[in-house]
Amino acid sequence: MSAPLHQRVDIALGERSYPILIGPRLLEDASLLGTHITARSLLIVTNETIAPLYLAKLQNALQGRRVATLILPDGEQHKTLESYSRILDALVAERMNRDAAAVALGGGVIGDMVGFAAASYQRGIDYVQVPTTLLAQVDSSVGGKTGVNHPRGKNMIGAFHQPRCVLADTSTLQTLSPREYRAGLAEVVKYGFIRDSAFLKWIEANVDGLLAREDSAVMHAVRRSCEIKADVVGQDEREHGLRAILNLGHTFGHAIETASGYGNWLHGEAVAAGMAMAAEMSMRLGWLQQAENDRVVHVLKRLGLPIAPPRIGVQRGRELMGMDKKVLGGRIRLVLLKGLGHATVVDDYADPALEATLQAHFG
């Protein structure tokens, strides 16, 4: 059986380097899996939504190994120390040793929890990511961040732990709801905004193919997103500076998500509206031209993403932005654009530009 066409991005991190493989039907490809998953004992962790769709296919392609499975409930509300503990219990119950590997089959929640469990089981075993959402394929695949939420803060507990390999099976995106798929596209176009105007142009020219989830368009979008994120993270693995540009739209978006109650706005939707706000503020500061701002708004609209946040009130918006982890010394650090393809992290912006932006959108 010949391997289906796929693309590959190599994440260069010395000893911890790993490949991201991108293409259709990868998780059914026994020979590809045989090459990239070398552990003889595996625990596949997935959730109740994903299991009926893909678990049997993946197990089938992994025949010949010792494969145990754990199915967790679906949803961000289950991204807890308790679920993490269940993964560890399963690893212990299956007597997995240090040569075993964990496999995360699902979206970002599963990936983050399994990564953290793998980071801490016997002080670190291998894990493989099989992300099944667009957001997870373009965001969680790169960066090594793993963890769970605390009742009083998202991602408060975790570790940096790199996967051995990421299998981004683009066929799994076909089963996403249109809304969830579009929310993933917000993160894709973000990479264009912050770092690559050529990629932004490509997205503008391929909106239809992306919305239709055509293999070639999706593969290119995932590949280029991973490359850009890898470039940024490679220069700042432990998040001391540059890496913050990946949060374009996230501080405004965090206020939107929190004010609306988590789940009412999808993360990508809030980020889209947040990016529209960041672009407008950049324009008010004279860093972005009107035509550039219009392009931001236009491409977000064409991708079916919201550009106007709910009117949560200026004061409430400020407060919720201030609760963000990105606050340093009381002042809100923001990611803004100095031209399309050039994001920057600033805390010495002119306050009236922020005030006017909050008035226009939250007021």
Added chain:
Amino acid sequence: MSAPLHQRVDIALGERSYPILIGPRLLEDASLLGTHITARSLLIVTNETIAPLYLAKLQNALQGRRVATLILPDGEQHKTLESYSRILDALVAERMNRDAAAVALGGGVIGDMVGFAAASYQRGIDYVQVPTTLLAQVDSSVGGKTGVNHPRGKNMIGAFHQPRCVLADTSTLQTLSPREYRAGLAEVVKYGFIRDSAFLKWIEANVDGLLAREDSAVMHAVRRSCEIKADVVGQDEREHGLRAILNLGHTFGHAIETASGYGNWLHGEAVAAGMAMAAEMSMRLGWLQQAENDRVVHVLKRLGLPIAPPRIGVQRGRELMGMDKKVLGGRIRLVLLKGLGHATVVDDYADPALEATLQAHFG
């Protein structure tokens, strides 16, 4: 106030290098603490036994910072994910940010749990160790191992995370029970056996000063132990090979501890009897002379340590040794001595030597 005399060992790990300071009354020394603990917000974690003895002194010496405290129950049975979770809850409740540090005031259990919580809170904050047992001062201070137990295995969950600094206040050893103090000496003399015959000679010449807990003797013993462990760990940080020699006596000792029910034999006591067994087996293999074996037994006896394990039976002993994590491919790897000061990790020893040793001690 002039700083009291103290000794210093520098653990060289690149960016993660840190000092171990060793001497009397260090935890009361505000100027020393000011130099080595730079975080402005601290969470001190300790236990119910240690808190009444040293917590106020340490807090007093840290005046001028924001200091929160958490007091956990004492004992290995509390080295759990639940206690770990309580430390994380305290960090969140006190709104500690990434610049805060955790301080572990106590023995190895507190140090391991606080280290793991620090490793995972916001994916890693600083922590400082203030070990108050001899075992923790000579063992947990070096190596970066942190973690908690799982109901089905010790230290199954954790991380490698180096402290910012270790303050080994030798005055705290005065409040240890004689039995617990002597159990710590087992790990001290172990460093002589595995790596440094000159240190072994020094111990033989200073047994009285050590048993009397004289400052100068204790400081030298702690310093030299940390130096030797640092040398071994520095060559094998992630425990791929050499580091296993630190487990001299531990595989036999593990069987003794388990068969007796944890707590009936202290870890150091079981290691002492285990080292006597390892020495005898080394002699049976022709790797250690009779006179060398006699020195091992003699110094352990003089330190008030047991050299004869309980008669747990050969078969049961074998089984319990086989449950140890050090098993590779079914064969029990053992740390043995090729002369005093030269430990080696082997799995190709002659079986009759093991059998005879088990018969002589467990049979």
